[in-house]
Amino acid sequence: xxxxxxxxxxxxxxxxxxxxxxxxxxxxxxxxxxxxxxxxxxxxxxxxxxxxxxxxxxxxxxxxxxxxxxxxxxxxxxxxxxxxxxxxxxxxxxxxxxxxxxxxxxxxxxxxxxxxxxxxxxxxxxxxxxxxxxxxxxxxxxxxxxxxxxxxxxxxxxxxxxxxxxxxxxxxx
Amino acid sequence: xxxxxxxxxxxxxxxxxxxxxxxxxxxxxxxxxxxxxxxxxxxxxxxxxxxxxxxxxxxxxxxxxxxxxxxxxxxxxxxxxxxxxxxxxxxxxxxxxxxxxxxxxxxxxxxxxxxxxxxxxxxxxxxxxxxxxxxxxxxxxxxxxxxxxxxxxxxxxxxxxxxxxxxxxxxxxxxxxxxxxxxxxxxxxxxxxxxxxxxxxxxxxxxxxxxxxxxxxxxxxxxxxxxxxxxxxxxxxxxxxxxxxxxxxxxxxxxxxxxxxxxxxxxxxxxxxxxxxxxxxxxxxxxxxxxxxxxxxxxxxxxxxx
Numbered sequence: 001x002x003x004x005x006x007x008x009x010x011x012x013x014x015x016x017x018x019x020x021x022x023x024x025x026x027x028x029x030x031x032x033x034x035x036x037x038x039x040x041x042x043x044x045x046x047x048x049x050x051x052x053x054x055x056x057x058x059x060x061x062x063x064x065x066x067x068x069x070x071x072x073x074x075x076x077x078x079x080x081x082x083x084x085x086x087x088x089x090x091x092x093x094x095x096x097x098x099x100x101x102x103x104x105x106x107x108x109x110x111x112x113x114x115x116x117x118x119x120x121x122x123x124x125x126x127x128x129x130x131x132x133x134x135x136x137x138x139x140x141x142x143x144x145x146x147x148x149x150x151x152x153x154x155x156x157x158x159x160x161x162x163x164x165x166x167x168x169x170x171x172x173x
Numbered sequence: 174x175x176x177x178x179x180x181x182x183x184x185x186x187x188x189x190x191x192x193x194x195x196x197x198x199x200x201x202x203x204x205x206x207x208x209x210x211x212x213x214x215x216x217x218x219x220x221x222x223x224x225x226x227x228x229x230x231x232x233x234x235x236x237x238x239x240x241x242x243x244x245x246x247x248x249x250x251x252x253x254x255x256x257x258x259x260x261x262x263x264x265x266x267x268x269x270x271x272x273x274x275x276x277x278x279x280x281x282x283x284x285x286x287x288x289x290x291x292x293x294x295x296x297x298x299x300x301x302x303x304x305x306x307x308x309x310x311x312x313x314x315x316x317x318x319x320x321x322x323x324x325x326x327x328x329x330x331x332x333x334x335x336x337x338x339x340x341x342x343x344x345x346x347x348x349x350x351x352x353x354x355x356x357x358x359x360x361x362x363x364x365x366x367x368x369x370x371x372x373x374x375x376x377x378x379x380x381x382x383x384x385x386x387x388x389x390x391x392x393x394x395x396x397x398x399x400x401x402x403x404x405x406x407x408x409x410x411x412x413x414x415x416x417x418x419x420x421x422x423x424x425x426x427x428x429x430x431x432x433x434x435x436x437x438x439x440x441x442x443x444x445x446x447x448x449x450x451x452x453x454x455x456x457x458x459x460x461x462x463x464x465x466x467x468x469x470x471x472x473x474x475x476x477x478x479x
Contacts, residue, residue, distance in 0.1 A: 083198075084203065087195065091195045133379075
């Protein structure tokens with residue numbers, strides 16, 4: 001049974017340290033030196049969007065801003081480029097969270113795809129206004145990879161909140 | 174609205190509304206963007222964050238390093254033997270040149286002393302390893318494993334065994350960023366080796382460079398090798414840079430469109446040599462004093478030989 005609002009599955013409350021840990025691991029994954037290989041997903045954006053959709057009260061634009069600054073330094077890009085894109089992503093994800101969570105996971109991914117693409121468009125616009133070169137169409141592939149990863153990442157990040165499905169005839173839920 | 178004329182306190186405190194927060198953070202990021210892109214005033218912040226994040230970065234590279242080491246350990250002995258033999262042969266070939274080079278440098282020194290010219294700086298360098306290409310897809314940069322702790326400074330040229338690959342633009346304590354020749358922001362003064370025609374080489378993205386501002390009838394051919402002219406004081410003169418691959422002489426433009434391919438393995442990785450900085454050139458002469466030189470009517474101003 002999928003962990004979404006329309007199913008009858010009830011999740012345990014999330015632990016704060018787990019959110020911090022996953023964001024930290026995503027940052028580490030983004031630091032891996034893949035260079036200009038296309039199709040490598042932006043792990044920080046993926047995990048950030050996930051927590052903004054599932055826990056909009058705990059993870060929001062402030063976290064997005066701080067993570068964006070870290071990515072700007074790590075990527076040797078212009079300060080504020082990732083920060084701006086992540087803040088907009090967090091705003092969109094948190095704003096849509098009540099709608100998104102009612103859909104099955106495949107359709108959730110389709111909701112998330114335009115957010116990732118918009119984030120990349122924002123980054124490209126800011127840099128090309130600053131006179132940088134066009135990175136090529138293949139660069140947008142990473143949004144699609146991140147969308148494909150939405151399903152496994154949902155199960156992975158919600159695993160600590162699952163509880164055993166013991167059928168109790170005396171309790172309705 | 175309550176009776177007293179002010180809103181009742183909210184049940185749940187959630188801070189400012191999302192739109193307010195969005196406006197705050199977006200304006201903050203835009204300020205950062207402008208400060209960095211336009212005024213370049215955020216290098217200190219970048220340096221601080223990068224220094225703090227350095228251990229984190231090393232930690233993230235651990236699996237890659239381990240995999241690389243394992244791969245190197247398992248590499249076949251035959252390939253090592255072949256490499257050794259190849260290197261020995263090349264060394265023998267180069268020994269002749271090296272020996273003559275020493276002789277020539279001595280002779281050059283003496284001649285320069287005779288001519289009372291400033292001694293040319295000996296080209297000293299520091300070997301660095303290119304760690305990885307920066308992830309930023311909008312520029313062409315690589316990170317090398319030597320930084321300000323090893324005496325690297327911004328502005329130094331980086332070469333490999335064939336020619337120039339770029340220039341150090343940003344220095345951290347243990348690493349440095351090298352802007353490659355093919356980046357759109359990179360320009361380098363060069364000259365054609367064959368006839369000494371000077372021009373400015375600029376990156377064109379996509380692994381190519383272009384020779385800018387040369388007249389459509391400039392004397393240049395496909396296959397010409399371009400070397401640094403050393404006019405900017407940053408690069409030593411005579412280092413190979415690029416080869417002309419395509420010339421588009423369209424008479425509707427005043428300049429020829431000349432595409433060049435870099436000679437060195439700019440987009441490849443491996444070892445590189447960071448050349449020492451040159452001492453500053455004598456200050457540029459001020460702009461020519463404004464002589465009210467009105468060419469008299471009917472005469473053409475004489476062109477002075479440079």
